[in-house]
Amino acid sequence: MSQPLLEVRDLSAGYRVYKGFLRVLDGVSLTVRRGEKIGLVGESGCGKTTTMRAILGVLPSNGRVTGGQVLFEGRDLRQASPRELQRLRGRKLTAIFQNPGAALNPVFTVGQQLDAVLRAHHPGMPARERRQRAIEALASVRLPDPERLLNNYPVQLSGGMKQRVCIALALLSDADLIIADEPGTALDVTIEDQVMRLFMRLVEERQSATIFITHSLGVVRQWMDRVYVMYAGSIVEAAPTQELFRNPLHPYTQALLKAVPKLTGGGIPKGIEGRVPDYADPPAGCRFHPRCPFYSPDRCPARPALVDVGNDHLVACYQY
Amino acid sequence: MGMRSFILQRLIQSVVVLLGLSLLIFVLVRVAPGDPVRAALGPRVPQDVVDRMRAEMMLDEPYHIQYIHWITRTLQGDFGNSLMTRRPVAEDIKQFLPATMELALFAGVFMAAFGILLGAASAYRRNSWLDNAIRVLAYTGVVTPAFVFAVLFLLLFGYYWHVFPTAGRLAQDMVAPPTITGMVTVDSLLTGNWRAFVDGLKHLVLPAVALSMAGLSQQARITRASLVDNLQKDFVLAHRTYGLSDRSIMLKYALKPSLIPTVSILGLDFAALLSNAFLVELIFNWPGLSRYGVNAILQKDVNAVAAVVMVLGVTFVTVNILVDIVVAWLDPRIRMRIANQGG
Numbered sequence: 211m212s213q214p215l216l217e218v219r220d221l222s223a224g225y226r227v228y229k230g231f232l233r234v235l236d237g238v239s240l241t242v243r244r245g246e247k248i249g250l251v252g253e254s255g256c257g258k259t260t261t262m263r264a265i266l267g268v269l270p271s272n273g274r275v276t277g278g279q280v281l282f283e284g285r286d287l288r289q290a291s292p293r294e295l296q297r298l299r300g301r302k303l304t305a306i307f308q309n310p311g312a313a314l315n316p317v318f319t320v321g322q323q324l325d326a327v328l329r330a331h332h333p334g335m336p337a338r339e340r341r342q343r344a345i346e347a348l349a350s351v352r353l354p355d356p357e358r359l360l361n362n363y364p365v366q367l368s369g370g371m372k373q374r375v376c377i378a379l380a381l382l383s384d385a386d387l388i389i390a391d392e393p394g395t396a397l398d399v400t401i402e403d404q405v406m407r408l409f410m411r412l413v414e415e416r417q418s419a420t421i422f423i424t425h426s427l428g429v430v431r432q433w434m435d436r437v438y439v440m441y442a443g444s445i446v447e448a449a450p451t452q453e454l455f456r457n458p459l460h461p462y463t464q465a466l467l468k469a470v471p472k473l474t475g476g477g478i479p480k481g482i483e484g485r486v487p488d489y490a491d492p493p494a495g496c497r498f499h500p501r502c503p504f505y506s507p508d509r510c511p512a513r514p515a516l517v518d519v520g521n522d523h524l525v526a527c528y529q530y
Numbered sequence: 531m532g533m534r535s536f537i538l539q540r541l542i543q544s545v546v547v548l549l550g551l552s553l554l555i556f557v558l559v560r561v562a563p564g565d566p567v568r569a570a571l572g573p574r575v576p577q578d579v580v581d582r583m584r585a586e587m588m589l590d591e592p593y594h595i596q597y598i599h600w601i602t603r604t605l606q607g608d609f610g611n612s613l614m615t616r617r618p619v620a621e622d623i624k625q626f627l628p629a630t631m632e633l634a635l636f637a638g639v640f641m642a643a644f645g646i647l648l649g650a651a652s653a654y655r656r657n658s659w660l661d662n663a664i665r666v667l668a669y670t671g672v673v674t675p676a677f678v679f680a681v682l683f684l685l686l687f688g689y690y691w692h693v694f695p696t697a698g699r700l701a702q703d704m705v706a707p708p709t710i711t712g713m714v715t716v717d718s719l720l721t722g723n724w725r726a727f728v729d730g731l732k733h734l735v736l737p738a739v740a741l742s743m744a745g746l747s748q749q750a751r752i753t754r755a756s757l758v759d760n761l762q763k764d765f766v767l768a769h770r771t772y773g774l775s776d777r778s779i780m781l782k783y784a785l786k787p788s789l790i791p792t793v794s795i796l797g798l799d800f801a802a803l804l805s806n807a808f809l810v811e812l813i814f815n816w817p818g819l820s821r822y823g824v825n826a827i828l829q830k831d832v833n834a835v836a837a838v839v840m841v842l843g844v845t846f847v848t849v850n851i852l853v854d855i856v857v858a859w860l861d862p863r864i865r866m867r868i869a870n871q872g873g
Contacts, residue, residue: 268770270762271656292776300773312764317787317862326783327772363862379772 213284215419216242216265216387221278223264224489232489234260236443236497237278239516240421242387247413248421249430249451251466252440255486258423259308261440262389265421266305267295282387301331304385306409309396310372314364320348320375321360327382347378351408370401377409381416388413389421394429406433427470431455439463442487442497445516449523459525461502496528504529533858536868540854544847548840552604555839556597559832560589566830570613587611587833600836609837614829619837622822627841628712629699630811630818633741634803636715636734641742641803642796645749646789652750653757653788654780664750671747677809679740684813687736694736695729697815704729737814741806745799749792757788790861797853801846 223235234257242248250258263269265280267287280287282303287295307313315323324344328335335343341360348356351374364372373393380388393409394402410433413420422434430437430451437454439447439462447460458464465482484501487493495512499505504527514526559566567583568575587610588596603610609619652664688696699714700706707717707726715734718726760766761784769779808820823838825831858864 263767266771268767296770296773296775298773299771305768305771307764307768309764313768315765315769315783315787317790317860318783319862326769326774326778330773330775330778363866365863365866376768379768382772 214241214281215244215246215283216240217279217281218261218265219279219281221261221264221275221280223260223269223273223275225270226272226274227490230490233276233492234443234489235264236492237513238440238443238445239278240438240445240448242419242421244386244419245417246419247410247433247435248419249434249437250421250423250440251425251427251430251437253425253466253482253486256440257443258440259391260443262305262391262421262423265389266299266303267292268299297331300327300385301383302385303387303389304380304383306376306380306388306390306393308392310369310376310393311364311396313376314372316364318363319360320362320364320367323375324348324360324379324382327379331383343382347382348375350381350412351375351378353378369397370405373397373401373405374408377405377412381412384416385418387419387421389423391423392425394426427467439466442492443489444497444513445524445526446498447523447525447527448516449521453521453523457523459519459523459530460498460527461504461529462498496526533855533865533868536858537851537855540851544851547847548843551843552601552836552840553597555836556600557593559830559835560593560596562830564830566613566832569830604837604840609840610833612826612831612834614826614831614834619833622834623819623837623841624712626817626819626822629816630804630807630820631845632699632713632715632734633738633807633811633816633818634800635713636738637742637745637803638796638800640738641745641749641799642792644742645746646753646792648746649750649753649792650757650780650785652754653761656758661754665754668747668750668754671743672751674743675809676741676744676806677813679743680737680810680813683736683740695733696736699730699733699816700726701729701733737810737816740814741803741810744806745802748795748799752795753788753792756791757784760784760788786860790857793853793856793860797846797850800849804842804845 218238218240221235221238222233224231224233226232238257238261240248240250250261252258260269260273263273264275265287267290269275275288278288282298287298290298314320318326321341321344324347325340328340328343332340344360345356348359353359353371353374359375364375367375373396376393390409394406397405406429422429424430434451436450437448438445439454439460441462447454447458447463449457454463455467458467462482469482482501487497487500493500496502496505496510496514499510510528514528516524516526517530518524519530565580565584567580567587567589571580571583584590588599591599600610607620609623611617612619612622615622648664648668652661652668655661684696687693695701704726707714707721707723710717710720714730715727718724718730766779766784769783770776774783804820807818808824810816811818811821819838819841823835823842826834826838858868
């Protein structure tokens with residue numbers, strides 16, 4: 211286990227908008243080893259999706275990576291040509307999106323969409339073989355009657371079926387890294403659980419690594435090997451799952467864990483005071499300081515770096 | 531309900547629309563003030579001649595009798611005689627309709643092709659100088675009437691630079707191809723007459739382009755808006771993430787859903803072409819049906835007016851059925867709705 215599969219170093223990115231440049235990602239660093247299941251958690255708007263898009267090189271047209279490295283198998287993807295990136299995407303790196311209803315093209319059949327991906331990656335593959343591969347992909351996500359499904363349009367499918375089709379699309383080739391952006395949130399809870407189990411089984415079967423973006427701490431605790439906690443565009447804490455839940459160190463992580471309502475009673479938790487900062491004019495130094503109960507100007511002079519406190523546990527806070 | 535019964539249903543609806551139109555135009559030309567026969571024959575013709583002609587045209591009968599008589603004959607392709615040209619109106623239409631159809635079809639194809647092309651270029655080069663240039667041009671195109679373009683083109687390309695001929699359908703010394711469809715370019719192609727084809731095409735360019743500008747600009751604007759919208763959708767992001775090339779996304783996977791609104795308004799734009807054709811035909815001395823129709827209105831030529839309106843109505847209805855079919859082909863959601871309507 212020498213070289214990690216993916217190593218993101220100090221990645222910064224943002225969006226050009228009317229009121230200026232939104233510096234959303236402020237030095238994100240994370241490491242994914244082969245076959246490792248990473249949970250990436252944080253509240254809405256903290257930059258999880260931007261991280262995903264920056265890694266894949268598919269930021270929207272007003273988005274720009276401003277610094278850092280994305281090392282995939284030791285190669286910096288930021289230096290790769292668009293063509294090389296395009297060949298890597300869908301083959302070695304892939305993704306599953308939040309809303310399966312929006313992630314499928316409404317005017318092409320399921321079969322046509324699977325076929326387009328196969329054609330992009332296997333130019334010489336005969337049509338019959340592509341069809342066979344598409345049917346197998348649909349069968350592998352437990353969709354009934356895959357042959358008929360090939361001729362269906364997304365509008366004819368239920369939400370759960372659409373999400374399975376999305377997973378089939380992403381897993382057409384045995385990608386080494388699958389980034390999943392809250393793939394269950396648009397589904398109802400029972401379907402979400404089914405899809406989650408299916409997804410994790412497929413990931414394990416293929417021995418792929420995954421970055422699972424979510425705000426559900428339950429999902430993280432149940433399935434993930436390691437957790438990265440993100441706040442306002444940077445990683446504030448990272449640790450093996452057990453360690454993080456047993457011993458949360460960053461004040462944000464502690465507040466996040468306390469904010470989860472418990473079935474065993476105790477009323478509705480307080481939540482965290484304040485909100486995610488304005489990215490056009492983010493707080494100087496530690497971006498969490500306006501909401502932090504431990505903040506004092508002399509103790510927290512600048513942005514804290516991630517430090518290893520032992521047990522493979524990293525935290526970015528001046529308390530440690 | 532399948533596609534076939536959908537088309538059948540649209541055909542039945544169209545027949546109802548056309549019947550309504552026929553009633554409307556029949557009443558309109560008859561309640562308008564003035565005696566059409568007197569207008570046609572002039573003030574010096576004695577009253578008994580006028581009366582005889584009125585009786586011949588059944589203008590003295592009650593309206594419902596007149597209407598039944600007129601609609602029966604119209605359905606058989608007999609529009610009666612024109613007071614203006616003193617010929618059967620059907621003959622006149624056969625003579626003038628192909629010129630207008632040639633103009634409108636050429637303008638329509640040009641409008642759709644370049645409208646979509648410019649709109650797509652604008653969307654893909656969003657916020658570049660090209661996009662800004664196309665947007666300004668398209669905005670200008672939408673607000674400028676066709677006759678302004680007609681006059682402008684006439685001056686620029688006919689008067690100052692002599693690039694294109696500015697009047698009629700063929701040069702004086704050119705032998706017209708035998709009439710098959712009545713459209714000069716098509717007929718000359720069918721008979722293999724290249725010189726006539728090129729000359730006919732040259733005559734067609736200025737009036738057709740002038741006529742198409744408004745619709746073209748409209749199409750460009752709508753295509754751009756809908757492409758820009760679709761390019762931000764998750765499915766385009768997904769296509770990119772799964773490794774599809776930008777080229778195939780632009781030319782196929784993002785373009786197809788974006789064409790739905792464009793094609794939907796194509797029918798309306800085509801109708802606008804037919805109604806704007808009059809001034810363009812007048813300016814370029816194009817012997818078409820719109821010009822014939824307006825002259826008929828001015829002369830109170832009842833049979834001719836009614837016939838022109840009905841012919842344009844049928845054209846409009848046909849184009850709209852075609853547009854509906856293309857939209858259903860582009861958009862599976864509409865096909866599903868059709869399929870779920872039952873019956």
